[in-house]
Amino acid sequence: MYQGSCLCGEIRYEISGEIKAIVCCHCSECRKAQGSAFATNGVVAENDFKLLSGEHLLSRYEPSRGYAKFFCSRCGSPIISKSEQKPGVVRVRIGTIESVITERPMAHIFVGSKANWEEISDSLPQFENFPP
Numbered sequence: 806m807y808q809g810s811c812l813c814g815e816i817r818y819e820i821s822g823e824i825k826a827i828v829c830c831h832c833s834e835c836r837k838a839q840g841s842a843f844a845t846n847g848v849v850a851e852n853d854f855k856l857l858s859g860e861h862l863l864s865r866y867e868p869s870r871g872y873a874k875f876f877c878s879r880c881g882s883p884i885i886s887k888s889e890q891k892p893g894v895v896r897v898r899i900g901t902i903e904s905v906i907t908e909r910p911m912a913h914i915f916v917g918s919k920a921n922w923e924e925i926s927d928s929l930p931q932f933e934n935f936p937p
């Protein structure tokens with residue numbers, strides 16, 4: 806069981822299952838959305854993700870058709886994304902989780918579009934875009 810929240814604390818959520826396939830995504834969309842070198846996202850079954858509070862503040866932005874990012878409209882924290890192409894799961898921005906996370910990132914993805922000032926200094930596998 807994991808608990809997380811946005812920066813202002815209005816949105817709170819709980820994850821009851823495991824967090825799978827944690828990746829650091831360096832694509833330009835994730836960089837813009839986080840204001841950072843990359844986003845660290847994990848896959849969680851939609852049924853395992855439960856909003857505890859702040860649902861009215863959860864705003865939706867669709868950078869492309871069938872793909873939506875959800876964030877706190879008060880403080881701007883990115884929380885999850887959903888894709889119509891991957892039904893049944895949400896991708897959680899795991900930096901918003903407060904609990905101790907036992908799973909670990911498994912790869913860097915979209916390294917082909919990483920920021921030119923960023924140097925990846927760990928030994929995780931790197932992929933130009935999606936992992937094969």
Ligand SMILES: [Zn+2]
Nearest residue numbers: 811813877880
């Ligand atoms: Zn907030």
Ligand SMILES: [Zn+2]
Nearest residue numbers: 830831832835
């Ligand atoms: Zn990305």
